[in-house]
Amino acid sequence: FDRTKARDMLLDLHLDDSQRIGAMSKGMQEKMQLCLVMSRAARLYLLDEPLGGVDPAARDYILNTILRNYNENAAVVTHLIGDIEKALDEVLILKDNTVMLHQSVDKLREEKGCSVDEYFREVFKC
Numbered sequence: 316f317d318r319t320k321a322r323d324m325l326l327d328l329h330l331d332d333s334q335r336i337g338a339m340s341k342g343m344q345e346k347m348q349l350c351l352v353m354s355r356a357a358r359l360y361l362l363d364e365p366l367g368g369v370d371p372a373a374r375d376y377i378l379n380t381i382l383r384n385y386n387e388n389a390a391v392v393t394h395l396i397g398d399i400e401k402a403l404d405e406v407l408i409l410k411d412n413t414v415m416l417h418q419s420v421d422k423l424r425e426e427k428g429c430s431v432d433e434y435f436r437e438v439f440k441c
Contacts, residue, residue: 316355330343345365346377353381360381360391361392361393362395365381381395400432406423408438
């Protein structure tokens, strides 16, 4: 855990580290959780709806925080494919407990003729 990185993110997001989480708004809690997660040198990041409850003004900052602070040797599990696609090397798409696709992002784009996000939307369309 990198305390300096966490404190810098808290300051950037205008969060008071002495405030109790229970007293924060939902958006502030989401930002706090992001700071805590992205301050770790993890090998796996599970980002389930990291923008839920976050105001639109903070959205870009949060996406940039994710992209700037994740460990490049780590795996990222998220639904934010279009937002973080530029940082992806490989993609693994699961559907109904089955691996639908596992390959490099460049190979997917070349073979499928579309972005990872477009392919994901096609596989999971209703």
